[in-house]
Amino acid sequence: KAGVTQTPRYLIKTRGQQVTLSCSPISGHRSVSWYQQTPGQGLQFLFEYFSETQRNKGNFPGRFSGRQFSNSRSEMNVSTLELGDSALYLCASSLGRGVYYGYTFGSGTRLTVV
Amino acid sequence: GQQLNQSPQSMFIQEGEDVSMNCTSSSIFNTWLWYKQDPGEGPVLLIALYKAGELTSNGRLTAQFGITRKDSFLNISASIPSDVGIYFCAGQKVWYGGATNKLIFGTGTLLAVQP
Numbered sequence: 001k002a003g004v005t006q007t008p009r010y011l012i013k014t015r016g017q018q019v020t021l022s023c024s025p026i027s028g029h030r031s032v033s034w035y036q037q038t039p040g041q042g043l044q045f046l047f048e049y050f051s052e053t054q055r056n057k058g059n060f061p062g063r064f065s066g067r068q069f070s071n072s073r074s075e076m077n078v079s080t081l082e083l084g085d086s087a088l089y090l091c092a093s094s095l096g097r098g099v100y101y102g103y104t105f106g107s108g109t110r111l112t113v114v
Numbered sequence: 115g116q117q118l119n120q121s122p123q124s125m126f127i128q129e130g131e132d133v134s135m136n137c138t139s140s141s142i143f144n145t146w147l148w149y150k151q152d153p154g155e156g157p158v159l160l161i162a163l164y165k166a167g168e169l170t171s172n173g174r175l176t177a178q179f180g181i182t183r184k185d186s187f188l189n190i191s192a193s194i195p196s197d198v199g200i201y202f203c204a205g206q207k208v209w210y211g212g213a214t215n216k217l218i219f220g221t222g223t224l225l226a227v228q229p
Contacts, residue, residue, distance in 0.1 A: 056214055097215055102159075105156030108156050
């Protein structure tokens with residue numbers, strides 16, 4: 001059974017550019033959540049999607065956005081990149097909402113902004 | 115951003131020793147999770163706790179959900195070199211608007227095991 005797949009694994013972008021990250025959940029999982037991990041702030045919740053709808057959003061600026069497709073795959077977009085956006089971006093998938101369903105993380109996308 | 119208080123920040127131990135770490139919060143949580151993260155990888159779930167006072171084991175790992183619902187503990191017995199990594203606690207707050215997958219993570223405990 002394939003796990004959560006995040007692409008690309010590594011990305012280098014320049015300040016001011018935008019970036020799109022992709023997350024393919026475990027087959028059958030309908031919920032995808034995104035987290036940002038940095039040495040200073042640790043793991044911070046970005047947003048949660050279920051059935052193509054954003055259900056919850058963390059405390060991040062509007063430059064961070066996401067969406068979920070009908071096959072449950074999700075993308076997140078960061079516009080007008082800043083140096084501080086350099087981080088490991090993790091997505092996690094779940095059968096449904098609520099941790100009783102289990103919550104599996106992908107290996108992440110390492111974004112470096114120069 | 116919000117983080118749970120996790121201690122100790124790091125531990126350097128000899129193989130075979132037992133390890134304890136804990137996580138505290140000023141808020142009540144209805145679920146506590148413990149994860150391990152290896153370098154360059156995503157966190158992997160070790161133990162999930164769903165009820166105050168619950169004590170759960172997974173092999174050499176034992177975790178407890180504090181009765182106040184504001185803390186949790188993880189113990190690792192007879193540590194081995196592959197236990198090396200960063201351990202995170204994570205909590206899910208009481209949510210009256212329905213289920214949610216939002217987790218609040220601890221600051222992490224770096225564990226180093228010397229053979």
